[in-house]
Amino acid sequence: MMTPSRAYLLRALHEWILDNDSTPHMVVDATINDVMVPERFISDGQIVLNIAPSAVQSLSLGDDAVEFNARFSGVPMHVYVPILAVMAIYAKESGEGMGFGFEPGIPDPDSPTPRPPAPHKPAEPATVSSISARAKRPTLKVVK
Numbered sequence: 001m002m003t004p005s006r007a008y009l010l011r012a013l014h015e016w017i018l019d020n021d022s023t024p025h026m027v028v029d030a031t032i033n034d035v036m037v038p039e040r041f042i043s044d045g046q047i048v049l050n051i052a053p054s055a056v057q058s059l060s061l062g063d064d065a066v067e068f069n070a071r072f073s074g075v076p077m078h079v080y081v082p083i084l085a086v087m088a089i090y091a092k093e094s095g096e097g098m099g100f101g102f103e104p105g106i107p108d109p110d111s112p113t114p115r116p117p118a119p120h121k122p123a124e125p126a127t128v129s130s131i132s133a134r135a136k137r138p139t140l141k142v143v144k
Contacts, residue, residue, distance in 0.1 A: 006100050007063045010026075010083070010086055010089055014061060017097070018052070022091035022093045024089060024097075025048050026051050026088070027048050027089070028049060030047050035085050040072075046087065049070075066081040087099060088100060
């Protein structure tokens with residue numbers, strides 16, 4: 001079984017966004033256990049964090065979590081986000097990026113037993129609007 005890809009994709013997209021002179025923003029599910037973010041900025045169970053080098057200090061995009069220090073309304077805080085709480089990363093200026101869904105190999109933090117593996121879906125680019133409100137998408141069928 002392969003290791004989960006979310007951390008690798010997050011690091012790659014973060015670098016890609018910065019290389020294109022854009023501001024990386026990360027959407028976090030603040031309802032996941034062990035998430036440490038400023039509660040007053042949570043809306044509908046989510047928070048959007050600016051993770052540009054100018055906005056954070058000591059950024060670590062690790063295999064298990066994203067960590068950094070930042071100021072929120074002038075108050076310093078250590079932010080800790082388990083990798084499975086990262087819902088998306090996108091460029092603020094263009095909305096280009098990627099949303100993450102359930103991934104086999106990553107346990108559901110709120111469930112005592114792991115979820116059964118979901119069918120494999122390739123990652124697809126997402127815009128800010130499509131991250132929040134997923135519309136029904138067309139599907140492809142193999143025709144022989």
